[in-house]
Amino acid sequence: MILSVLACADPPPPPPQPTAPLEVHALSRPVGWLAEQLGGPDVVVTQVLPDGQDAATWQPSGDVVASLDRADLVVANGAGFEGWLETATLPDTLVSTAEGLALRTIEARTHSHGSGGAHSHQGHDPHTWSDPALLAQQGAALHRALVARDPEHQPGYDARLAQLQEQLDALGIALDQALAVAPDRGMGSNHPSFGYLARRAGIELIELDLDPERPPGPQALARVGAWRQDQEEPVLWWEAAPVAEVQQALGSGIVHLVLDPLEQPSGGSYDYLAQARGNLVRLREAFTTPQAPR
């Protein structure tokens, strides 16, 4: 009797089929790292930027751009960092994580030709990730896109976003503490890679547009000369160690502070937190010890 009742009962519902992880294509390292942190096991992140290439200058072929159609989400830093986006035909799955952030304006030389009149290539500073708070906001933007695309896994995305924001908040506080004793005016940088970090700490960084591998020309030397005036112990932030010829051309007495611009993997794989903590150590050394940092 019991067996017959059991036989007539509705069969148990089939177990839910595990959905395939989202395919996320990242166009630069910081946002690729964000996608990995937020997506966890629910996403498969493909880094579109080839190893060793600079996202700002890399130019993908039309085939590579068309292949982005296969992704569920395409994640970009935006704010002009991936310069090729300006000339590419992009799918509507693109998420520009820096959209809506309070961006810095950087100035560059402008030119004119033909009938177009004077025009400028100045724009926004795209190095948003140098400030962990901005990267956290970019994480929130990516989180919204992930949840909209894959609401089934929202609890996981929520938990990982909370953890990420906690880590980035802690990093930001530590950076603030390290920079609290730094001079708030007069330091220079070779490239606008750390503008948002400086803005966060209330520091004015003078961008000198120097190449760490090529000795500066007369105009660049004139800029450096003007900057060095009134500086007792000038500090120059670099995104890569300047070669000896560059240091020699700039003259003695400059403290060269080399930081990781966090655009590329340092060593093995890209790890934003580990690499930013490396910068933290160098900043602490630079501003708490009397020795010139290297």
Added chain:
Amino acid sequence: MRRPTLRERLGGPLGLAGRYLLHHRGRAGIQVLGSSVALALPAITLLANATIEDRLLARAQASPIVLGHVGNTFDLTMSALYFRTAVRDPIPHGVVDRASAYGLAAPLHVGHSVGGVPLVGTSLAYLEARGLQIAQGRRPGVLGEVVAGAALAEASGLSIGDRVRTDLTNLYDLAGSYPLILTVVGILSPTGGPDDRVYFSDVKTTWAVDGHLHGHAALTEATAFPAEEGARHLQATAALFLEQQITPETLASFHLHGETHALPASAVLVFPTDARARDQLLGDFALEPLYQAVQPTDVIRTVLGIVAQVRGALLVYLGLVITTTTLFLGLTLTLSLRLRRAELELLRRLGSSRLAVAEVIGAEIVLILGGAVALSGGLTLLAALLLGVV
């Protein structure tokens, strides 16, 4: 065995009439042809009219809302749906972002051409909304890449990798934009509509043809006027070479002048998510002083209303043609009978009754009209095939 009578040997009135018409095949042919044209002309005209109306309406119904600058709604609709005419006043591309809140929105930048064929700048949203599939190759990926419609590719013998050159828009604008060489990277599946006969590219490529987006080498002492120390503005000399081909080598030098949202679009085609979004979009743009939201079905129905009035006059005209042709046919028949009086008299003398003679005449008329009906049917069928109705 009984011998067949003369009437039986000749196959009765129909056979006799057939033999007569075959003997006078030139005159009979003209009569059949004239009658068939008189019959086929109204049929073909009405068929073509109905087909064009159906197609116009179908295209309009597949294009829910067109946004554009205030002005002539007909020009805007024709430009957005058929790409043949450029609008007088473009709208800023930023309208696309605004329209995206209501559904799928695709910019349309119309006005450039390649060998006289329209080059339509748009986005992937257009291909998606229209259901345009790539039959060969791939969709445009970077600046300078185009896909060709199926009929265009077939007529021009286009294949993947072919280079095509945009037409010069103004011969006397020496300081303006130059023709650009573009690459065909894909061919679309046929749809039977106007999308089959144009090139599609990203709207950025059409901005490059405009000159808003262009490529050149970095400014050097040879290509720029000397600048004072610290100057933030360099002015290029005429020696600066603007790229005329968008290739993998030159692509990186192409850059945009201005903000994307301010660059021009002829129109924005919007596919609202639902009826509510459509009503909201129409309501919001009804308050706009510079832009308008047009429903192409309204515009096309207005045009078809005018066509319907013309069609009434056309039907009267066709009726007159048929009447006149019938009268002429009757006249030629009467004259023919007069000319054949001796011949018909001979039939009577051979013993044919008046009825038998009338049967032969009647059979001739039936054969001529039958031939005319068959020929006009064939012509109408041919027209239907050419119009793609069958």
